[in-house]
Amino acid sequence: MIDFSLTEEQIELRNKARKFAQEKMLPYAHYYDKTGEFPWPIVKNAWSEGLMNLGIPEEYGGPGLGITEACIVVEEMAAGCAGMTTSIYANSLGPEPIIIAGTDKQKEKYLKPLTEEVKLAAFACSEPGMGSDVAGIQTRAEKKGNHYILNGSKFWITNAPQADYYTVFASLDPSKRHQALCAFIVDADTPGVRTGKPVQKMGHRASATSAIMFRDAKVPEENLLGSEGMGFLIAMQTFAQTRPAIAAFATGLARATMEYARDYAKKREAFTKKLREFEGIQFKLAEMYMKIEASRLLYLKAAWAADTSGDSTVPASVAKAYATDAAMWCASEAVQIHGGYGYIDQYPLEKLFRDAKLYQIYEGTSEIQRLILARHVLDGYDPAMEEIPTWARMDPPEF
Numbered sequence: 001m002i003d004f005s006l007t008e009e010q011i012e013l014r015n016k017a018r019k020f021a022q023e024k025m026l027p028y029a030h031y032y033d034k035t036g037e038f039p040w041p042i043v044k045n046a047w048s049e050g051l052m053n054l055g056i057p058e059e060y061g062g063p064g065l066g067i068t069e070a071c072i073v074v075e076e077m078a079a080g081c082a083g084m085t086t087s088i089y090a091n092s093l094g095p096e097p098i099i100i101a102g103t104d105k106q107k108e109k110y111l112k113p114l115t116e117e118v119k120l121a122a123f124a125c126s127e128p129g130m131g132s133d134v135a136g137i138q139t140r141a142e143k144k145g146n147h148y149i150l151n152g153s154k155f156w157i158t159n160a161p162q163a164d165y166y167t168v169f170a171s172l173d174p175s176k177r178h179q180a181l182c183a184f185i186v187d188a189d190t191p192g193v194r195t196g197k198p199v200q201k202m203g204h205r206a207s208a209t210s211a212i213m214f215r216d217a218k219v220p221e222e223n224l225l226g227s228e229g230m231g232f233l234i235a236m237q238t239f240a241q242t243r244p245a246i247a248a249f250a251t252g253l254a255r256a257t258m259e260y261a262r263d264y265a266k267k268r269e270a271f272t273k274k275l276r277e278f279e280g281i282q283f284k285l286a287e288m289y290m291k292i293e294a295s296r297l298l299y300l301k302a303a304w305a306a307d308t309s310g311d312s313t314v315p316a317s318v319a320k321a322y323a324t325d326a327a328m329w330c331a332s333e334a335v336q337i338h339g340g341y342g343y344i345d346q347y348p349l350e351k352l353f354r355d356a357k358l359y360q361i362y363e364g365t366s367e368i369q370r371l372i373l374a375r376h377v378l379d380g381y382d383p384a385m386e387e388i389p390t391w392a393r394m395d396p397p398e399f
């Protein structure tokens with residue numbers, strides 16, 4: 001038998017995150033979207049409530065929860081405010097390379113402090129000249145004595161201006177692509193490390209995104225994660241662990257758009273009827289519901305794969321590609337149901353529409369997820385038909 005139900009602990013966690021999102025995030029979402037301020041009070045509150053750093057193992061002071069629990073929490077939070085959730089969840093993405101490849105000493109030094117006080121970490125992979133093609137990283141790491149010297153720039157790094165440290169991907173020799181990539185832990189106050197001003201964004205304005213510049217930044221060799229050349233693998237393993245949560249973010253946002261649209265359709269009248277009475281509107285709501293249900297099942301399956309087999313690459317790509325497209329579709333249709341009110345900032349839909357777009361871009365674009373899946377179908381997939389039978393036979397085998 002397959003069991004689709006959550007455990008009692010998971011339901012309790014979901015209810016806690018839902019209450020937090022509705023009481024401590026949603027009422028402030030418009031304010032932070034308008035001002036672009038970093039939502040420190042919300043982040044601190046999430047930390048105090050135990051809704052941050054969920055994946056940090058118990059031996060390093062964290063709750064040691066799985067990807068499934070992280071997904072359950074972020075679905076609720078993203079329904080409250082996508083930008084704030086990005087700020088909060090970046091603390092799962094940033095330290096993930098340490099959880100995957102760190103030594104005990106590195107974990108003790110860099111994971112534990114996140115659980116002792118409100119500290120932020122950021123994941124620094126993308127660069128001004130590359131995002132999708134991780135093997136094309138140009139930031140250089142040069143070994144000198146017992147240090148690595150980092151030179152180059154990172155771009156679009158979530159929480160860069162606030163983070164205490166970054167997990168940074170750099171190359172010993174860019175011409176060797178995957179083989180020369182390394183992952184490092186870099187303290188933000190390292191001489192030669194500087195962050196740019198937060199960039200103005202279409203959405204997720206309650207999260208800060210900026211460049212990080214490295215100019216002869218000296219990083220001690222004990223801050224290398226794994227060994228030289230393991231950077232690409234660590235980055236891919238990180239995405240396999242964190243992409244299910246991006247699908248969960250998208251599911252939460254899509255759910256919010258449906259709930260606003262449902263409410264509006266019950267109140268707004270046109271042609272002397274409530275919108276809810278028009279079949280054209282009902283079908284949009286039905287389609288939203290189907291997409292949200294499918295998204296949730298897909299992220300839960302991907303999270304389950306991450307928590308059990310450890311290899312969630314394919315289900316994570318399925319979930320991320322599907323749920324993020326679904327969220328964009330739902331946001332667009334919910335704007336449509338709101339008519340002109342969907343387009344103005346006195347209603348939440350225009351923000352949700354802007355916020356939805358990022359899900360199709362960060363942590364691997366929709367196209368990159370499809371590349372991963374196409375590779376799987378062509379080269380990894382185990383076909384059910386042992387061999388492709390001859391189709392047009394006039395001499396079929398006897399029964």
Ligand SMILES: Cc1cc2nc3c(=O)[nH]c(=O)nc-3n(C[C@H](O)[C@H](O)[C@H](O)COP(=O)(O)OP(=O)(O)OC[C@H]3O[C@@H](n4cnc5c(N)ncnc54)[C@H](O)[C@@H]3O)c2cc1C
Nearest residue numbers: 123124125126130131132156157158361362363364365367
């Ligand atoms: C708000 C925000 C926050 C972010 N936070 C972080 C962060 O914390 N850390 C971090 O490291 N990065 C972060 N990013 C970067 C993000 O992951 C990249 O923007 C993303 O991976 C895409 O890279 P790119 O923008 O360079 O696009 P490109 O790689 O230049 O791609 C441009 C377009 O071409 C498509 N494309 C590229 N290659 C192919 C192909 N082979 N086949 C078909 N289509 C292709 C892409 O899908 C995309 O549509 C963030 C980005 C944003 C906008």
